[in-house]
Amino acid sequence: MPRFSESLTMPEPRKFGAFDRDADLEVRQRDLPRWFQAGVAIFITFRTIDSMPRDVVSGWHADIKRWLKENGIQCDSERLPEANALPMRLRNEYSKVRDRGWQERLDECHGECVLKRTECAKIVADALRHFDGDRYDLASFIVMPNHVHLIAQFRRGFSLSRQSESWLRFSATRINRLSNRAGAFWQAEPFDHLIRSEAQFWYLMNYIRDNPGNAGVKMDDIAYYNVFE
Structure with missing residues (x-):
């Protein structure tokens, strides 16, 4: 399996890999077909339920x-x-x-944009970091006003589908409680894409980093993480 992008900033260096056509592949079918491989970097986006009217x-x-x-x-x-x-x-x-x-x-930031609140963004960031280095390895994430982008690589025995459900359920419960609200908070099915190459990995890493500027949001107003910085 191709390996690239070794981070030297962690106690144990992290290596992120690209999609391997010859390795085992899990295909999930809901509204759209989704591919998953353990040990491969994956770009994930989840958004608030009111983000796209x-x-x-x-x-x-x-x-x-x-x-x-x-x-x-x-x-x-x-x-x-x-x-x-x-x-x-x-x-x-x-x-x-x-x-x-x-x-x-x-990026036009429709909806209530609840994640502009620092305490709400922190709930999401803490959820993402909770099993980092255990179930999965994070390369980067950003919590925008109405959506989240991240790149993660899952370890053997752990699945994207179950972990996504955990992230969304935990953070929604905490944010609803904090905001004195009820009902669905996140759109049910996140978008995910297995990264195909080192070039695509760095393109998406840069996309996450540049997302606030492209959306007209101040970097100080969002939660951002990059394992290489």
Whole structure:
């Protein structure tokens, strides 16, 4: 399995790896298919339930369908097509356009943005750090006003799906209690992506670092962690 990005700042150096096509692969199917490999760095995003209002999602859908039409693909369905359903020549660009548009709208900071409160952001950060070095190794995370990005690598015997549920359940309970609120806090299914290469690893590390500036949020107002800094 390819290894890269060795951190020398920890008591024991951490090495983060890329997706290995020849290794065991776990595929989970919910709204979208998700791939998971232990010992491989994975980029994860989870967001508050009010972070993408219906009109914002509709605007994103319209933009993607417009791009598809401009490239000769008619999409009459409410659901956007998966990249692998498109001609090979369009797949990479389609994924980039779709994901970039989603992230740009997420960075507009819709909703209550409860995580702007220092005490709420700290609850999330503490949850992420709690099993760091035990169940998984964190490379980086950032707690934005209405969403969280992180890169983590899970150790053998521990799964992303169960740990994500634990992070979300624990932090939601604490934040709701602190804010005297009830009901769902997080969108149920986080986004996750197995990192394919060292270049992609560093691109996403830099994306996390630069997210506040790109979203017009002061670095002092968020919780940020990078194992290499």
